[in-house]
Amino acid sequence: MTTAHHRQPRAGWPTEGLSYGGDYNPEQWSEDVWREDVDLMRAARINFATVGVFSWARLQPEPGRWDFDWLDRVLDLLHNGGIRVDLATATASPPPWLPHRHPEVRPLDERGYRYAIGSRQTWSPASATYREASLELVERIATRYGDHPALALWHVSNELGCHNSRCYSDDSAAAFRHWLTDRYGDIDGLNTAWGTTFWSQRYTSFDEVVPPAPSTTFGNPAHLLDWRRYCSDALLDQFLAERAVLQRITPEIPVTTNFMVGMPGWAPLSVMGDMDYAGWAARLDPARDIISTDHYLIGAPDGEYAAHHKLSFAADHTRGIAGGRPWLLMEHSPSAVNWQPVNRAKIAGQMTRNSLSHVARGADGIAYFQFRASLAGAEKFHSALVPHAGTDSARWREALVLGEHLHRLAEVAGSSVDAPVGILFDWPSQWACEQVGHPSTLLQPADQALRAHRAFTSSGATCEVIGWQGDLSRYRVLVLPAVYLCSHENAARVAEAARSGVRVLVTAFTGIADENDHVYPGGYPGAFRDLLGIRTEEFFPLAEGDVTRLDDGGRAVLWSEELRHGDDVEVLTRYADGHLGGLPAVTRRTVGEGAAYYLSTVPDADAWRAMAARVLTDAAVHTLPVPAGDVELVRRRGASAVWLFVMNHSPDKVTVPVGGHDLLTGETVTSPLRLPAGGCAVLRQEV
Secondary structure (H helix, E strand, O other), X not given: OOOXXXXXXXXXXXXXXXXXXXXXXXXXXXXXXXXXXXXXXXXXXXXXXXXXXXXXXXXXXXXXXXXXXXXXXXXXXXXXXXXXXEEEOOOOOOOXXXXXXXXXXXXXXXXXXXXXXXXXXXXXXXXXXXXXXXXXXXXXXXXXXOOOOOEEEEEOOOOOOOOOOOOOXXXXXXXXXXXXXXXXXXXXXXXXXXXXXXXXXXXXXXXXXXXXXXOOOOOXXXXXXXXXXXXXXXXXXXXHHHHHHHHHHOOOOOEEOEEOOOOOOOOOOHHHHHOOHHHHHOOOOOOOOOOEEEOOOXXXXXXXXXXXXXXXXXXXXXXXXXXXXXXXXXXXXXXXXXXXXXXXXXXOOXXXXXXXXXXXXXXXXXXXXXXXXXXXXXXXXXXXXXXXXXXXXXXXXXXXXXXXXXXXXXXXXXXXXXXXXXXXXOXXXXXXXXXXXXXOOOOOHHHHHHHHHHHHHHOOOOEEEEOOOOOHHHOOXXXXXXXXXXXXXXXXXXXXXXXXXXXXXXXXXXXXXXXOOOEXXXXXXXXXXXXXXXXXXXXXXXXXXXXXXXXXXXXXXXXXXXXXXXXXXXXXXXXXXXXXOOOEEEEEEEEOOEEEEEEOOEEOHHHHHHHHHHHHHHOOOXXXXXXXXXXXXXXXXXXXXXXXXXXXOOOOOEEEOOXXXXXXOXXXXXXXXXXXOOOEEEEEEEO
16 A cells, blocks of 8 residues: 555644544454555544554563564554554553562552452552553653654553542552652641641651541541542653653654543542542643543433533533643544443434534544444443444444544634633542532532533533633633632632632632631631622531522522621622521622622522523623524634534524534525534634
8 A cells, every 4th residue: 555645734733634533443353454444444534543552461462572563564554544643552451461470560449459350450550560561661662653654642541540540559558658748748737737636636657647448437538638639649640650751752742641521420520530630731731742531421311411511511621621722532432332321322413413512612633432343342332433233334424424524624623712701620629529527418519510511601601611720810700619629829819810800700618618628717708708798607508409599580409508798799689588588699799800709509500591691791701692492502713714613402403693604514604594403513704
């Protein structure tokens, strides 16, 4: 086969235009299938493949013996087919011989059970043996393939921490103590931060500290919080160690590792809950490295939220973690997954619609797990672009359509997303609120962030979900939904954003405690009392199913407060019934050029939308014309054009008062746009 002509991709991105492809596992197939697969990739306009994720056992069949010949042939074949390669370091799962010879590599659970060989990620983040073996593998791969013409991107490990984020071994205990020593300097610093005078917990030496395994009753909250921080940092350290090898050998090749933003469930955050991705992203080089994530739909209904609502949140969250820059969707599923109680297949058009939603919200690459469906193994019933039915299937035909769509959208690559609303989600606050001993276990930051996101997006404003990193003043509206932990420094940054003109919306159970989970004295919300001009003496959480009425006709759930306010505070809404009847529920205070709102309860969906609309109007945000029904509108912006993405998730035809040149059909649309059920459009509109 002759070498295909390769156009130069833009700096720092693996392909020209938008990337399209997914995980490719040729080691599962014979070489004649490899050649067929490359031909199919070309037919679908696939230009990107992730290779080698779970290949360690094939690359190193036994200690000291290496087999790269098969991977040489794979990369040559992909290159000749015009496919750019995201080459994995293959460290995600060690071969059975490693934990067999070195049992200490296997992680230990909180009850002392040593996990057995037989699945993936059977390694402890604190294992020096694993670290040494993994970095030797990275060194050999980088040395062999660093100058291969197919190589476009390094893929460190895979879904770090998906199954092994917490290990309670002696190695982990020692690493945790070392982490604490670095954080606090001496044992007095730890005792102060952890409040160990309570319950006679004062330590005399770091040697006495152990990971927080099950105990007689509630654990020390700061101990539990620091353990979650350590677990995140231990996995980050593995990523940084592998990246350091890659950068030493191939400094010009960008690096990624696939996050799991919003996967697989939402509350509790499950497997993604131990990784502080905002903190991780701050350690990546924005000029070279790429933020990537995996996202999978949950098929089971979840109250008022459809699966694509959580998809849009996760996409906006990934873009926020990426600092507003384009990002890569490393994995999602063409249809059903294999790990839910009931694995629902996607209906016709849903695969395309989900992918375009990610592109609308900043993804410059769309990749799937996986290209060809496995015939054996734990994921044999996970969908793929080439399903078990083969190419004579609706799934493959939709893959061809999507490839054509992404090809036509190439001009969108590199553009930004218009997002006037920033929603702050803080992992340590989530970790703290998952503990027992709080006023209510029903009020969780993740759920409150999702509620806020849905209210603002359904009101026509695109959001960016962010951490504490970055400039808080670049948004017109900044929302802090149950950001329970807040340092003095971050509280000052929020106040400065308000003074500069931002409309800050603080919701219930925000700013209650500092970064060490010590409650601010003097009344709630301690970190923001002065900014908001209010003071709460006591919380009155509501039981599940309870509803309280508001005097503007709205309804609220989960939470209420007995709120007092200063003379310069405007009361927007009051409680209408119960012992809080007549007391403030929602307030506003002018602050410099901006304003600070306080929402002391949890409005239902309609009341939340009304609240969002009020704040958007106050901030003079120009909203998109979202029609009735479940329609998604998002705008990306370039130097000379904007692109309006319209996705109709409803089962009915919709009319949207917008027009432009539709890149998907090639036709010019005169307003209004009429979309069939499940239809999509991407309208180019001149600036």
